[in-house]
Amino acid sequence: MSRLDLVVEICGSAGEGTISAGEILSRFMSEEGYDIMSFDSYPAEIRGFGKCVAHTRISRGGVLTPGKFADVLIALNDIHSIGQLSVLKEKGVLIYDNKPARYHLEDQSVVGWLEPGMTPYGIPLTELSIKASGNARARNMVALGAFSALFGIDRDAFTESIRRRYGKKQQAVIDSNVNSFLEGYAWTLENVRKMDSFRFDGMSAEVKRDQLIINGNEATAMGALAAGLHLYAGYPITPATKIMEIMSKELPKRGGIFLQTEDEISSIAHVIGAGFAGERAMTGTSGPGFCLMSEFTGLAVMAEVPAVIVDSQRGGPSTGMPTKHEQSDLNIALYGGSGDSPRVVIAPTCVEECYQAAVLALYIAEKYQTLVILLLDFFLSNSIKNMDPPTAPETKYLNAHIVPDAEALSDYKRFRITENGISPRTIPGTEGGMFFATGLEHDERGKPVYDTVSHTRMTEKRFRKHKGIATEIPAPEVSGYEGDADIGVVAWGSSAGAAREAVEYANEKGIKAACFSSLFISPFPESELKLFSKRCRKILVPEMNYSGQFANMIARYLERPMERLNLVTGLPMASEDILKKIEEIEYL
């Protein structure tokens, strides 16, 4: 195999150690220098025997999506795994518990449902777990041992990784896990004849112990903390709660303030209060909570107060599907709230970018005294990726206050009309810098006024800030075919990874395809998109919403017919879906 690219799924019921086995596997693979991406699924209910799937893609050359189908399925629970066989590839491998027949009702062993072409390996998971640890709870570790033996993974390196993972636990716990792993490894090596072609080669070529293995929520929180976040106010809501939990632990350690508020209105109110007071502040929520914040988004723009809102999108409208993926809050992010209200919208395309996006969000909010919306989604919030520890943000991103000089202070106009739209701002406590800020239209001193000239000039000033912001946004990411292409895929948010991958596959198939995505949705790199569009015969916009919110937005820049791929499956966009669409389009 030239490029190893393997998708492993572990399927069990809640409480069987399914997710932790997946985590142990991905951590080890990352330490061994592989790139990993995990996207687990588990029931919304906390208790019970619901189906859990730990899904991990392991690759040597970067991973952009977790992959839709699995090469290897490790079945810890037969009933749940029978359903999961539908995602196993044609030549996939099944590792299952070959318990004696009396354990099963008729037709309830997963191996009975296997398609021809798939390779089953029966391992006595329960028996070996009892032998090694005295109970059946370590079946997940036995399975990992069997997996390692079958695919040529270094036994000792993996054992060490497990020991590090359980380092702080009691010796008995460590021993039970390690022994079960070794038992599974030894039994498989001795009793199983390898029949499939998958194999990990060149293990330990490049050991990376310092890799972070984090999800998008964690990366966002890390970025915000690195950018000097001082206050976080939040209200629990899936899938953004993890950000709040991190802040509740980390902010007090750094002298910051964490507050769990009574509702999302209060969250954004606290953020805006702290922003007015001169400190960096942020809140995180999902669609329903973001709706409640709408009125305050207008205040941040009107009163020119920095504020950052993270909206991790989920299935909507209303309460919708709390644990399902969708990209359908773009409209409310761009256009929510009353009046003409320019807003900055940043949509990271992968876990690594969440960190950078959080830094930029706090920086731009402070420098331009405005609202920044960071659009995550269920997939980004929950998918786990390995990444190098990020470098600390440059100093320019850490203090972006533009304050008035002594001369300006002598006749201070808080909302002075300026060329770039930024009026130097005093922070409360500054002598002689007192001002009045309001959500009413106002003159340069903040006094409420409603005349046509003031409203026109102030509206223009608020919109002018976006010209400056547009000069600070990262260049769009363009990949794939470099010349005149048959198809240009324009993607946003977490669907961009799948789009890039689909374009790669299309290129391999000889289709001239290219891909365009931008971290910033507003302001948007309009001219770059126009240039890109010029060299593409067709444009395809894939996104996880029904109405084509992003396609509608770019339609006003491109003014040309576009192909659309709109899915509301509740699952992340898959490169297979986009590739299929690319192949379906007629290129006349």
Next chain:
Amino acid sequence: MTQPFHLDEQIASVKDKGFLSFRTGELPTWCPGCGYFGITDAIYKACLELGLKNEEICAVSGIGCAGRFPVFMNVYGFHTLHGRSVPVASGVKLAREDLTVFAVAGDGDALGIGGGHLPHVARRNIDITLFLFDNSIYGLTKGQSSATTLYGQKTSSHPSGNPDTPVNPVKLALAYGASFVARGFAGDPEGLKHIVKAAIVHKGFSFVHITSPCVTFDKSNFTWNNLKENHSPIDTGLHDPGNMESAMRMAEHERFKIGIIFKDEKRLSYHDNLRQMALKPK
């Protein structure tokens, strides 16, 4: 024939009164005879007597007649959204403990649309002072019933009489666990000044209920005459502000008693609580 009004001349004529340093150059937009002039006067004087500096004060208001207060006070003023002065003020204080923070709200603002925030700022005991300007009417939208409008009172939204029972703001504040609860009257700026001073000095959430007439939209119930007749100071010999039961009785039966109704000086403010918790072993 009316004399032309020159603000500068007016200010110059009373220059010896230092509280005018808290005055901005803006002419108040309240109706002539409004009770809010008296409240504003009391707050200016309290700040002056406490030696507070303009730049160390942040006044956060909501929407309504009371919401305009920060336009007329020379401090860091923030006129926010309807009902949201309390959580925004809380955000200012949490971010900047060094500032003296006021939340200013009317009865519609604090008890109607923003009523949901009160229990939480009270139970957190965030060290801000809420000035509740209560004229029992929506004045800025021309006289609709509010949460404190009397039962049966005719208003522009209830021409045949208000069918709703009013809330009791002081009783609510006590029930929510506010650590400082007082009532003042717009017609007694001197007495109100002392209450405001005590409220600002109190470390924790202070709730100051201030009754006022609306001279434009309420000509029969909470008028200057009626309010003046009914208001009387709390007899400090009979009431101990440290006693919750006595405070509750007063809240229930004495709707027009002015003075400090309840004060818990032992309770830690939010910031002090955080500091103490940080010291505890995990």
